[in-house]
Amino acid sequence: MTSATKPLRADAERNRVRVVIAARELFASHGLDVTLDDVARHAGVGVGTVYRRFPNKEALVLAVFDHVLDELVEHIDAAVAEPDAWVGLSRLITDIAEKQAADRGLYEICTRADFGQMERISAHFIPTMEALVSRAKEQGALRPDFEAPDIGPLLIMVAASAELTRAIDPDLWRRYLTMLLDGIRAGCSSPLRIDAPTHEQMDQAMRDKHA
Incomplete structure (x- = not known):
């Protein structure tokens, strides 16, 4: 050289x-x-x-978001380590919602299978979320009919509300997040009349959306 x-x-x-x-x-x-x-x-x-x-763009996406995905994994691990499962679960949902509300690209990478990052997220997210949801139910903090695959659609709804109301107030999504979190706590009186989707069904739905 x-x-x-x-x-x-x-x-x-x-x-x-x-x-x-x-x-x-x-x-x-x-x-x-x-x-x-x-x-x-x-x-x-x-x-x-x-x-x-x-x-190609996928290589650039990977370079940009590699450290962000590492941060998401850290948030997941911190939630699982929290003794109070409800505190861990609600904090994790809030942390991810905050990141997605501030970063449209992160929201898309978490919901689009065509950039190849969902496998990395799911490999860590699914087993830890199953354990966290199960523990929150055992502690009597989470409604018994809530399932781990319900978390993804909830986050998508919050991110969509953030996008819709950004011009009104960039923090307005927090109002709707509070409503959603209250709705999944134990003691909610309205029964869910439709079963939760499976992880496989949610994965296929996201793939079909961007096919």
């Missing part, structure tokens, strides 16, 4: 960081449908620079 090549590599790394930062900003504000050309313009680099570092 010659000294002349080192500045080029440093420049390439700086450009990579610029691309990732630009993509993070665009994904957060516009979602995952932005193109690599959009990212290049926002980063102030040539399109070829983006494609040299990231051959």
Whole structure:
């Protein structure tokens, strides 16, 4: 390696960081449908620079959200470690809702199977959520007909309300989250007349939505 090549590599790394930062900003504000050309313009680099570092959008999505998904796993682990299962469950739902409300791209990556990240989330999310929900029921804090696969649709509803009411008040979604959390606590008097979906059914529904 010659000294002349080192500045080029440093420049390439700086450009990579610029691309990732630009993509993070665009994904957060516009979602995952932005193109690599959009990212290049926002980063102030040539399109070829983006494609040299990231051959497709999935590779860029992975680079942007890899650390975010690690944070989600940490939130899940913290919820399971909480002695009071209701506190852990409600805090986890709130934490994820907060992240999704602030980041449209994160919301989409958690609900779209076509970017290949749902498998990573589900592998950690499903068994820990099953255990947390079961423990919350045993502690008498969670309504007995609530099931772990119900969590995903609840989060989607909260994220949709955040998107709808963002111009009114960016925190208005918290009102609806409180209503939803109250509705899943033990002692709710209204019976659920339809069974919860399975994890497999929810996974297929998300795949079909974006087919």
